[in-house]
Amino acid sequence: MQNYLQLLKRISARLQADEARIPIQTASAVLMAYLATSFMDKEDVSWGVFSALFVVQASIGGTIGAALGRIAGAVLGAVIAVALVILLGAAEDWGTPVALLTGVGLMSFLAAKWPVLAYGLVTVTIIAVAPDFHVVEGAFRKVLAIAIGSSCGMIAAFAVLPVLARRTEQQYLAAALRHCGAYVLECTACLVRDKQNKDKATLDSIQWSIERARLMAREARIEEKTPAMGFSPFSQALLPEIERFAYTLTLVDRFSDRPMAETLCHDTKEALLDLAGAVRACLEQIADAIEAGKACEEIDEAQQVYEAFEKRVEESIERERLPAQDKEHMVAIKSAYGSVLTNLAELARQVQER
Secondary structure (H helix, E strand, O other), X not given: OHHHHHHHHHHHHHHHOHHHHHHHHHHHHHHHHHXXXXXXXXXXXXXXXXXXXXXXXXXXXXXXXXXXXXXXXXXXXXXXXXXXXXXXXXXXXXXXXXXXXXXXXXXXXXXXXXXXHOOHHHHHHXXXXXXXXXXXXXXXXXXXXXHHHHHHHHHHHHHOOOOOHHHHHHHXXXXXXXXXXHHHHHHHHHHOOOOOOOOXXXXXXXXXXXXXXXXXXXXXOOHHHOHHHXXXXXXXXXXXXXXXXXXXXXXXXXXXXXXXXXXXXXXXXXXHHHHXXXXXXXXXXXXXXXXXXXXXXXXXXXXXXXXXXXXXXXXXXXXXXXXXXXXXXXXXXXXXXHHHHXXXXXXXHHHHOO
16 A cells, blocks of 8 residues: 555656646646637637647746736737727728738737737737628637637646646745755865866756746746735745855855865865855755745854864964965955855845744
8 A cells, every 4th residue: 555655656746747747737728628619610719729728837827827918918909900990991902901000019019018918919910810700709709719718728727737836936946055055065076176177067957946936936926916825935035045145156166166275284175075065954954944835943053164164274374384376265265155154144044034
C-alpha cells in the first residue's frame, strides 16, 4: 500500500510540471469549448476552440487574466467594427477600407494603452473586412463563442491540475536563493584555488528563476482580489529583496576572478570556505521557509562565521608579509562578503517577520 501511495505521489509530481500540466489543461479546455459551442455554426465553434487554446497560461491567475482580457478585447473590437460597418455601410466602394483603417487604428491605440485588450484587433479586422449579412447578430455570435471558449479555459485552470501563481512564485524565489548559495560556494572555491573556472550556468539559473518569479508576480495580481485563492505575504516584499541580494553577488563574482595570494595561511582560506558554507546553509533555510510559506527561525550562524573570517583577514594583513596589491584584494574580498551578509540579514528579517 505504501509503495502504491509513493507511486501516486511521483505521478502527481510529474503531472504538476509545466511541460505536462499545461498541455493537459489546454487539451481539456479545447475539448470543453468544442462541446460547449457545439450548438453553433462551425465557424463560430472555431472561434470558441481557438480562444480556449490560447488563454491557458502557467497559473490560475495568468489564465484568468488572459481570458478576461480576450473577452473584453473581443467585445470592444466587435462594438467598434459593428458601429463603423453600420455607419459606412452605404458607401460600397470605400466603406470597407475606411472602416478597416479607422477600426484598426482606434483599436491599436486602445491596445497600446491597455495591452490586455489586444485581441480586439482580431475581431475589429474580421468584422470590418467580412461582416455577416446580419451584422449585429453575426458579431454577437462571434463574441459569444469567444466568451464561451475563454470561460472554458478558466474552468480548466481551476479544475485540471490547478496551480496558483503566488505559490509558483514562491517556488521560483526559493530556487533563486538556492542557486545564489551554490554560486557563493562556486566563487569561493575559485578564490581559494580549489577550482579554476566558475560555472556561469548557475548565474544564469539565478536570473532565470527571478524572471519567472517576476512573471508569476504579475499573474498573481488577479488572485489577490479573490481571498479564497489564498495569499502569500512573502512574495511582494521578498522579490525585490532577493533581486537586491542577487545583485550583491556580482561583487563576489568580480573579486573571485583573481585567486587569493598563495602565501596566505591555510586558516584564512578555511575561514572563507566556512563562511561560504554558512551563507549557503542560511539561504537554504530561508528558501525552505519561503517554499513552505512560513517564517524561519533566527539565523545568527553566518554573522558569527563572518566575524571569525574578518578577524583572520585582519591578522593576515597585519602579520603576514603581503604585497600591497594582495592586501587591497583581501580588504575588497572582506568588504564584498560583508555586503552579502548585510543583505542576507535583511532577507532573513523579512522572512522572520511573517
